[in-house]
Amino acid sequence: MARREIDDLQYYDDDPGQTMISSVVDALLSYNMKNDRITLAAYNIFDKEYIIDTFGFIxxxxxxxxTLEHLF
Structure with a gap:
């Protein structure tokens, strides 16, 4: 059985049903002012490497x- 490991994620090539899933942490902070909104968004905060499909794409x-938005 072929096995690929990336950090704490293991993917078995012979049986995609045996995938161990790693957690990815995202966060979003938003502050609304009278006519403006400022947003800070972070995705994959801890910079984990993980496989997103059965082809092994990272x-x-x-x-x-x-972002700063002006609301009309």
């Missing part, structure tokens, strides 16, 4: 976004 790295 999920995206840590991403952080800061």
């Amino acid at each position: 999920g995206p790295e840590r991403r952080v976004y800061l």
Whole structure:
């Protein structure tokens, strides 16, 4: 049985049903002002490597976004 390990995730090539799932932590903070909104969003905060499908593609790295919206 072929096995691929990335950090704490193990994927068995012969049987995708035996996948051990790793947790990925995302967060979003938003502050509303009178006509504006500021948002800080972070995805994959701990920068875990994980497999997203049966072809062995690795999920995206840590991403952080800061946005300012003006509401009309």
